[in-house]
Amino acid sequence: MKAVQFSEHGDRDVIEYGEFSDPDPEPDEVLVDVKAGALNHLDIWTRKGMPGIDLEMPHIPGSDAAGVVEAVGEKVTRFEEGDHVAVSAGVSCGQCEFCRDGDRARCVRFHIIGEHVRGVHAEQAVVPEENLVLVPDHVDWEVAGSASLVFQTAWRMLIDRGELEAGEKVLVLGASGGVGHAAVQIADYAGAEVYATASTEEKLDYAKECGADHVINYEEDDFAAEIRELTGKRGVDMVVDHIGEATYSDSLKSLAKGGRVVTCGATTGGNPGAGLNRIFWNQLSVIGSTMATPGQVDDVLELVWDGTFEPRIRETLPMSEAERAHEMIENREGFGKVVVIPDSEYE
Template identity: 85%
Template sequence: MKAVQFSEHGDRDVIDYGDFPDPEPGRGEVLVDVKAGALNHLDIWTRKGLPGIDLEMPHVPGSDGAGVVTAVGEGVTRFAEGDHVAVTAGVSCGACEFCRHGEESQCVRFSIIGEHQRGVHSELAAVPADNLVPVPDHVDWEVAGSASLVFQTAWRMLLSQGELAPGEKILVLGASGGVGHAAVQIADFVGAEVYATASTEEKLRYAEDCGAEHVINYEEDDFAAEIRELTGRRGVDMVVDHIGAATWTDSLKSLAKGGRVVTCGATTGGRPETDINRIFWNQLKVIGSTMATPGEVDDVLELVWDGTFEPRVREVLPMSEAARAHEMIENREGFGKVVVRPDSEL
């Protein structure tokens, strides 16, 4: 088979699309004929080399993907040949205290397909059955292959962890990215008043189309100052910040007293300066979130499959152009998800 792969960490020139051994499904695994997959920022970090993660090389990236079941391994009963499936990338041990209480995303040995282990940006992928969800036959492959990671992440951040309520004010930073545009849609669905930032007027119009009522161009305006003005100096109840060091101080400034900031990542760095005085004086809450539980995944993807939520796709490229796909993510080009499909599918 052909697969996107790299044999060393580095810039985009380490990426290759070439021959790779065909996988075979082991016990509890399913062999998937991959039709489409999407990129996420973690694909960039994995390619560059994450401290503490020792990958087997060559490594196949990709945490999002969807396709058709072609074979099932021993012990698999949930899926059969011909089923349409999508990958949900979080792998938990199933035995620790968090797994036993239904919080698998907090598992002490939690890992991610495509980040800690072989991914699915390939013609074929052997995936644990527990990491697959059924996809209705009417759902397009680009949608099925790009929804799981960002929508489950945003769903858990806003609802399970952040407990966003109707009528609350929420600021979503980086609304043009995968998690950002999913968070805007989920917040609008809940009935919150949505504020969103992006870097161009085109991206802001897309954010409005996803449900944002107020938009701020962070390249031109101080978003914290704009939030104070738009809310009568009150601030918002929640900030969704997956940007990190570049925005953290202004995220705290944007919060009303008793507000909370929720984070699932730090694309500009994970060690920001922080204003502890502001946190305790204004009684702010800082909430971390990673991925989602199986039940949360099922809940949000049902709303994707029925069209309530829509993963916006900015570009569909052949897997042989994976380096260009990485470039689009790194340079923040366009709005929404970048999808890759095996060259044989185009």
């Protein structure tokens, strides 16, 4: 088979699309003919190399994909040949205290397909049975292959960890990205008043289409100052911040008394000043979140499959142009998800 791959960490020029050994499913795994997959910012981090993660090389990236079941291992019971499936990339041990309590997203040995182990941007992939979800036949491959990671991440952030309530004010930073545009839709669905930031007027228009009530161009305006003005100096109840060092201080400034920042990542750096004076004086909360439990994945993806939520696709490319796909993510080009399709499937 052919696969996107790299044999060393580095810039985009380490990416290749070429022959790779055919995968063979273990007893609890499923062999999937991949029809479409999507990039996430973690694909960039993985390619560049992250401290503490020692990948087997060559490495196939990719945490999002969808396709058709080609074969199943002898212990697989939930899927059969011909099923349409999508990958849910969070892998848990099923045995630690958090897994036993039903919150596998807090697993002490939690890891991610494509980030810590071999990914799914290839013509075929083997995936553990528990990391697949059924996809209705009417759902387009680009939708099925791009929804899972960002919508489950945003759902857990806002609904579970952030305990968002109808009528609250929510600020979503980076609303043009994968998690950002999912968070805007989920916040709107939950009945919140949604504020969103992006860097161009085109992206802000898309954010409005996704459900944002107020938009701020962070390239032109200080978003914390704009939030104070728009809310009559009150601030918002929640900030969704997956950007990190560049925005963290202003995220705290944007909160009302008793508000909370919910974060799932730090694309600009993970070590901002703590802001403890503001946190204790205004009684703020900073809440971490990552991916979701199987039940939460099912809940949010049902709302994707029925059209309530929509992963916006900024570009669809053949896998042989994966280098260009990485470039689009790094340069923040466009709105929504970048999808890659095996060259053998690309029209």
